[in-house]
Amino acid sequence: MNLKELASKLGLSPTTVSRALNGYPEVNEVTRERVMAAAKRHNYLPNARAIRLATGRAMAIGHVITVSTKHEIVNPIFADFIAGAGETYSRMGYDMLLTVVNDADEAAAYRSMKTRGTVDGIIVHAPRTADARIARLHEIGLPFVVHGRATGAPEAYSWLDVNNRRAFQRATEFLLDLGHRRIALINGLEFMDFAIRRRSGYEQALAARGVPIDPTLMRSDEMTETYGHRAALAMLTRPDPPTAFLVSSMIIAIGVRRAIEERGLKLGRDVSVITHDDDLSYLRNGDDVPIFTATRSSVREAGRQAAEMLLDNIANPGHDPQTRMFEAELMVGLSTGPAPTKG
Secondary structure (H helix, E strand, O other): OOHHHHHHHHOOOHHHHHHHHOOOOOOOHHHHHHHHHHHHHOOOOOOHHHHHHHHOOOOEEEEEEEHHHHHHHHOHHHHHHHHHHHHHHHHOOOEEEEEEEOHHHHHHHHHHHHHHOOOOEEEEOOOEOOOHHHHHHHHHOOOEEEEOOOOOOOOOOOEEEEOHHHHHHHHHHHHHHOOOOOEEEEEOOOOEHHHHHHHHHHHHHHHHOOOOOOHHHEEEOOOOHHHHHHHHHHHHOOOOOOOEEEEOOHHHHHHHHHHHHHOOOOEOOOEEEEEEEOOOOOOOOOOOOOOOEEEEOOHHHHHHHHHHHHHHHHHOOOOOOOEEEEOOEEEOOOOOOOOOOOO
16 A cells, blocks of 8 residues: 555545654644554555655664674663664664764764764663763754663753662562561662662662661672672672672573572572563563562563654654653562571
8 A cells, every 4th residue: 555545545635644654743643643543554654765755854763882882782681672662663664773883983973873864863772870972962963862861961851761779679678578688789880870770779778777788799790691690609608698689680690590509509498589670572581470580671662662752752853852761560480588597
């Protein structure tokens, strides 16, 4: 079906249908929703070349990854986010441009994309506190949405994030309710905004219960299985080992579980573990019953919604920045139990 045929079925002009599909603000919301529903019902896919000619848009969204974080490309969290975003792009007739650059060339990559007109917007990944990319993209004039937040950024910006502080506060409270007092935190890199918020939630929960904060029970590094294994093993070999671990990713949790088993201990009985689990398509947390107790959110849904926000910003320039916060759900699995009593 082409645009003219879709317009005929709706009793609208091809121009109105085209403008509705491409988010022009002069099309009212009722008409836009009617057109979008009909396009989906009739499996209508817009002609990208025609849209480019008519709107001057590239019909592409950029994702820039620096070499120092190239592990993100094979990280299942990044892959699920991209899959979710890709679903939205495909539905709206957009392509995705993934660019890998040296750290020093990231700013130049954004400017090049804007100058050459290769993308209509950017999704920013892995924000840091006071992330300089936000001011840079404002200066360049390229629409963007941040997956996460950047505390201390001087200007307002569009972002989508999970409530990391609250998720880790609730997880720590859950372990405290089970009688645990020596609770270790194995976190991501703590110049990353999400990791700072997770530590804050953990420390707030301990302080509220009068449990001393022990810096020797906290680790921060790249979120790999090896890191989780080494950090947990080092703490479990201490004379006063933790009875519980709170960790920042499923990948870390797998390493922590390996360390627990190497020490001849049983997960959920001798040592409890709670992980942040992004409900990943290719790294499932068990079947009917979760293996790990987890603070869960869907990173694939985050990708879908971040892409929708960005495309809306592109279609409606000048609007105030949009923000969306997800609350993580605490799912109780087999990896937690009461704190063991000393024999």
